[in-house]
Amino acid sequence: xxxxxxxxxxxxxxxxxxxxxxxxxxxxxxxxxxxxxxxxxxxxxxxxxxxxxxxxxxxxxxxxxxxxxxxxxxxxxxxxxxxxxxxxxxxxxxxxxxxxxxxxxxxxxxxxxxxxxxxxxxxxxxxxxxxxxxxxxxxxxx
Numbered sequence: 001x002x003x004x005x006x007x008x009x010x011x012x013x014x015x016x017x018x019x020x021x022x023x024x025x026x027x028x029x030x031x032x033x034x035x036x037x038x039x040x041x042x043x044x045x046x047x048x049x050x051x052x053x054x055x056x057x058x059x060x061x062x063x064x065x066x067x068x069x070x071x072x073x074x075x076x077x078x079x080x081x082x083x084x085x086x087x088x089x090x091x092x093x094x095x096x097x098x099x100x101x102x103x104x105x106x107x108x109x110x111x112x113x114x115x116x117x118x119x120x121x122x123x124x125x126x127x128x129x130x131x132x133x134x135x136x137x138x139x140x141x142x
Contacts, residue, residue, distance in 0.1 A: 005090065006142040012086070013133035019123045020071030028067055028075075030117040034109060035063035037116070041105035047098045069130075086137055095141040106131055 023031070039059035042051060052058050064075035065083060076083055110128070113119035119127075 003093075004142075005140050008136050008139050010133075010136060012137050013130070015133075017069050018071075018127045018130045019120075022120060022123050022127065023067065023071035025120045026070070026118050028072060030119075031067050031070060031072070032060065032063040034113065034117045034119070035059045035066060038062075038106055038109040041108050042102070045101050045105055047101045050092045050094065050098065085134075086140075089138045090140055093141045094138050096139055099135045099139050102135055103131060 026034075036056070036059045039051075039055045039062070042048060043055050061076075061080065064079055065085070067073065067075045068077070068083075107128075110119070110124065113124065114121045
């Protein structure tokens, strides 16, 4: 049976991405550390099966994407090509439950982020809003 690809009714994320000042405050190293910690949370989660066996490599790839969207250089495009994140996630069946687990893992990672990663507190809620809209667009199974 052919898989039916769900398209979220809201479409792609609307509006601007996270504030580009975030990169200048955090720096590349802290973004990579944050994503490494996030992937450690994912490793313990019920959605672990959706990720490659090498979680360290996966976290670095994800960090390259976040460096770019947080205002840094285009690391992801330079290393891996155009982001096209929805297309890159289509091979994996991602439902709303998986999205909520993913968001929960990010929420845990962001606890104390101002101290752990020098994440600017004034931009934290905007970043969380971005994660919600971005993750909604990755859902491909009703």
